[in-house]
Amino acid sequence: MLSNGFTTPSSLSVKDLPWQIRWEKDKCSLCGRCAAVCPVHTLELGVFRKRLVSTPDLSQPTPDSPPATVYQTYQGIRQKTDPAYACVGCATCSLVCPNDCIMPFRTDETDKFRFHVNRGGQARNRGGRRNAPDAAQGGLLDQIKFPRISMLTDPALDAGRHEFELRSLLGRILPPEESLKFFHEQGWTPPVREIYPLMIGGMSFGALSPNMWEGIQMGVSYLNEEMGMPVRICTGEGGCPPRLLRSRFLKYVILQIASGYFGWDEIIHALPHMKEDPCAVEIKYGQGAKPGDGGLLMWYKVNKLIAAIRGVPAGVSLPSPPTHQTKYSIEEAVAKMIQSMYMAWGFRVPVYPKISGTSTALAVLNNLTRNPYAGALAIDGEDGGTGAAYAVSMDHMGHPIASNLRDCYLNLVKLGRQNEIPLIAGGGAGKNGKLAANAAALIMLGASVVQTGKYIMQAAAGCVGSEADRCNICNIGLCPKGITSQDSRIYRRLDPEKVAERVVDVYLSFDTELKKIVAPLGRSTSLPIGMSDALAINDKAAAERLDIDYVV
Amino acid sequence: MCRLFALTSEEPQSPMMAVRALDVMREGHDGSGVGLFLSDLGGPLGEMKGAPILSGIFSNEGMKRLDQFMIGIGFMTKYKMSIKIPKSPPPGVPKRDVYLIRAYEYPETWEGLSQEELDYRLLMTRLQLRQMGEEGGDMIIYSFWPDVIMLKELGDPLTVAEYLQLDRKELQARVIMAQGRQNTNYAINLYACHPFFLQGIASMTNGENTAFVPIREFLSSRGFPGYMGYQSDSEVFTHILHFTLHRLGLGIEAYKHIITPLQDEDLKGHPQEGLLKTLKQSCRRLIIDGPNCVIGCLPDKSLFMVQDRKKLRPGVVGGRPGLYAFSSEICGLDATIPQRNKNEDFQPMHLDTALVDSERLEVKICSQMDSLPLPH
Numbered sequence: 001m002l003s004n005g006f007t008t009p010s011s012l013s014v015k016d017l018p019w020q021i022r023w024e025k026d027k028c029s030l031c032g033r034c035a036a037v038c039p040v041h042t043l044e045l046g047v048f049r050k051r052l053v054s055t056p057d058l059s060q061p062t063p064d065s066p067p068a069t070v071y072q073t074y075q076g077i078r079q080k081t082d083p084a085y086a087c088v089g090c091a092t093c094s095l096v097c098p099n100d101c102i103m104p105f106r107t108d109e110t111d112k113f114r115f116h117v118n119r120g121g122q123a124r125n126r127g128g129r130r131n132a133p134d135a136a137q138g139g140l141l142d143q144i145k146f147p148r149i150s151m152l153t154d155p156a157l158d159a160g161r162h163e164f165e166l167r168s169l170l171g172r173i174l175p176p177e178e179s180l181k182f183f184h185e186q187g188w189t190p191p192v193r194e195i196y197p198l199m200i201g202g203m204s205f206g207a208l209s210p211n212m213w214e215g216i217q218m219g220v221s222y223l224n225e226e227m228g229m230p231v232r233i234c235t236g237e238g239g240c241p242p243r244l245l246r247s248r249f250l251k252y253v254i255l256q257i258a259s260g261y262f263g264w265d266e267i268i269h270a271l272p273h274m275k276e277d278p279c280a281v282e283i284k285y286g287q288g289a290k291p292g293d294g295g296l297l298m299w300y301k302v303n304k305l306i307a308a309i310r311g312v313p314a315g316v317s318l319p320s321p322p323t324h325q326t327k328y329s330i331e332e333a334v335a336k337m338i339q340s341m342y343m344a345w346g347f348r349v350p351v352y353p354k355i356s357g358t359s360t361a362l363a364v365l366n367n368l369t370r371n372p373y374a375g376a377l378a379i380d381g382e383d384g385g386t387g388a389a390y391a392v393s394m395d396h397m398g399h400p401i402a403s404n405l406r407d408c409y410l411n412l413v414k415l416g417r418q419n420e421i422p423l424i425a426g427g428g429a430g431k432n433g434k435l436a437a438n439a440a441a442l443i444m445l446g447a448s449v450v451q452t453g454k455y456i457m458q459a460a461a462g463c464v465g466s467e468a469d470r471c472n473i474c475n476i477g478l479c480p481k482g483i484t485s486q487d488s489r490i491y492r493r494l495d496p497e498k499v500a501e502r503v504v505d506v507y508l509s510f511d512t513e514l515k516k517i518v519a520p521l522g523r524s525t526s527l528p529i530g531m532s533d534a535l536a537i538n539d540k541a542a543a544e545r546l547d548i549d550y551v552v
Numbered sequence: 553m554c555r556l557f558a559l560t561s562e563e564p565q566s567p568m569m570a571v572r573a574l575d576v577m578r579e580g581h582d583g584s585g586v587g588l589f590l591s592d593l594g595g596p597l598g599e600m601k602g603a604p605i606l607s608g609i610f611s612n613e614g615m616k617r618l619d620q621f622m623i624g625i626g627f628m629t630k631y632k633m634s635i636k637i638p639k640s641p642p643p644g645v646p647k648r649d650v651y652l653i654r655a656y657e658y659p660e661t662w663e664g665l666s667q668e669e670l671d672y673r674l675l676m677t678r679l680q681l682r683q684m685g686e687e688g689g690d691m692i693i694y695s696f697w698p699d700v701i702m703l704k705e706l707g708d709p710l711t712v713a714e715y716l717q718l719d720r721k722e723l724q725a726r727v728i729m730a731q732g733r734q735n736t737n738y739a740i741n742l743y744a745c746h747p748f749f750l751q752g753i754a755s756m757t758n759g760e761n762t763a764f765v766p767i768r769e770f771l772s773s774r775g776f777p778g779y780m781g782y783q784s785d786s787e788v789f790t791h792i793l794h795f796t797l798h799r800l801g802l803g804i805e806a807y808k809h810i811i812t813p814l815q816d817e818d819l820k821g822h823p824q825e826g827l828l829k830t831l832k833q834s835c836r837r838l839i840i841d842g843p844n845c846v847i848g849c850l851p852d853k854s855l856f857m858v859q860d861r862k863k864l865r866p867g868v869v870g871g872r873p874g875l876y877a878f879s880s881e882i883c884g885l886d887a888t889i890p891q892r893n894k895n896e897d898f899q900p901m902h903l904d905t906a907l908v909d910s911e912r913l914e915v916k917i918c919s920q921m922d923s924l925p926l927p928h
Contacts, residue, residue, distance in 0.1 A: 154760035154843050155864060162862075165815055169833055177799055179834035183827055192833055194816070416773030418766070419837055522762035525812060525861045526839040530766040 012081045016112035019089035019104040021079045027101035034093035039478035042087040046078030083116045090471040092480035124391040127474025128465045141438040148534040150522035159519035168197040168448045171350035171375045173420045191350050196231045201426050201451035202256045204238030206297045206306045207387035209491035212483045215499025221249050232279045237295045239263015239309045245270035258284035260320030262310040277349050281341045286356030288384030288427035290393040294320030300477040301486040330367045338373045350375030357381040357399030365408050376422040383428025385454040388475030401427045406546045409446025426451030436513030444531045460502035554733040554758045555581040555880045558847045560855045562874040564594025564724035571713040573884040574732040581733040586709035589747040589754045590701040592726035592853045603630050603655040607694040607702040610650040614690030626659025633722050645707035695749045704745040731756040744783035748790040755848030757786035759865045763841040770837040789846050805918050811840045812861040823923045847878045853910040863902040870897035876908045
């Protein structure tokens, strides 16, 4: 802009943007890779004109003396400031730069960009996470400590050499008296699965790229079949590739049905051909990242394959309704839906609902305790991630998982039904990279199983998302790592075999860390669900709220 | 650490026999308290098998309230054992007014009640008295049950036993359980002292129950008034046994399957895989994580010993027909029954339940890998 020109309301300078690109002219080889790879096309070729002022030798002026002012040009890159092309900080430019001469930096103040990302009246839409940068404080789960160390009255165990049985149960567990009665009468008892307590939460085929999905599935299969770890993965709402439905690997998969019923036509048609029952069916009523809002797969990502599996036309956005349209009351319709899903697999597969964290969770739970078919309750806290959602939903809606889970568990204790309806907690576990500690805290607060999604994307595939609003373009299918893209030119960057290896790495190291937590507590024979006497926090209000010890 | 000693004998024995064994093992406990459970009684109390016996500690004020309460229900004193104690207690032992052991006649209105109802009312009477005592601070109630005497006090076991003159005929019993050491995990409280008792079932434990809180939460939410207290993490072992026998209708052989279920690979070949898997899943909340050695007495006067899965606590069973003892350490056993075939001493491991029934002819060992006898 010229100094006497004019501005539009959305004329921003580089300083106003959340991410600013520093580029070093001296090191740049002008190879152009950064501009080619930038997912949001923020980099463009820049031709810069530069004036050099030199002082001629005035003592002996000759007609050949060079002019005092010389204009030169040089080439480089320029950062666009149009909000539509603002840098997202993914740093793929740095990744490809042969000379390390380019890198985005976060602005040192609150950006102005946020006031202009609603052009055309479109509220901001993104993928990723809540972007609550409380990593410095550690987040609530990170603040929880495990102070009950076995010392001289009972020996601490050797995490490396002792035997551990850290397994959990998924499915409705009857009270002992009833379960014995049914056993003797050879009556029907609800199906129960013995699973590893860390489950990969629902990330759909569609939200994730084919390579990412395949990689995770391969990793999970390897963990089950080679490492003896019964790890389970939820499909999310988007169906399941037909070949997987007809394979023996289906038993490691939890099929999710949500309000759009995407993919269920394919699943129902595959029923007669299934060699194995799925592990379970998750009925999604809510998601922690965008509670009260339905799933969303934006048109960018609905290619032919996705459209075929979901049974929809290609190239249209797929918003699921916020609620199942047939549901008008939990007493009747939800119970019926749970039963119908049981019926589809001859009452051999546990069915459980998933809700987003909410202050009404107790009402749902109380109802489920009276429904003998409800196989679990999954609660997804506000720190959960998503492939696409309105930023306002992600940033402001929802309930933190810790207190929601704790209330539910203590309520079950009051009813004498703790662990009969396993609580599955998700949404924020491993948010700051401390997955095992967070998961152990959730288990001791009362969770039978912990769900994680973002952590797997970050650790197994190199997702660059952070709590500082970095990247977060999963929604438009331009994921620079190919994790959430449906464009084969992008997702071919991701090698499924390497993803599978990393999934295995993640689980093995998680297992070691979990043992390193439970062994000093003297626990090995069973997963310490609800062992709240092992927990403490140095925040008095939080301690009181969670009914755990306060330590300073 | 606690030290435990239990014996079962054809001939009634003095409780001193067990207390002396504790004294032999004194290196292993800090002498901060002693608890005794006596059953299959000899002496005059043994002759009134059906009469419920109240055991506890009372202040003079508490005695008045007790009499008032019991008369109100219709209980008549049948036999009273008085312990005349010296005026000043030895160091470390609090001064008490009355150590009470008293047998009652059932109220007339209770005649014709079913055994189950009778058992329930005895329990409720004990709990009411306990509550009164907690409110007034004037009574501590240990048991109220036929053919059972319990005594617990702070102080060194041998000193306490001599002070209370336990070596007397009225206290002789065929089954004796003794534990040395007050519970040190929580506040000093006689209700935290082993053995624990509930409706004919008693147990005492060595070690720390790391899964205490979830187990306590499960038991407290069963809606059974007897599942209360929990001043000690070991009290749950008595209640889990009660739950196994009374609520699940299973035998002692199933107890290990509840507290330390078999691991999956072992379950696979087991003749009752289905049943055990059902038990493992539905009783998961009762799985203990040890390290614990549990010695207990069943309503039929059998004594047993089990270890947790880790088997990190000592425990040995040995003796000869007619006299067997369960001891934390072999030196306790040696001191009590030196004339025995030591080759037959048995230290239960992570799968075993060692049992001596009231015939007292042998130590029966059942392994979790064996078929589980089921009641018909």
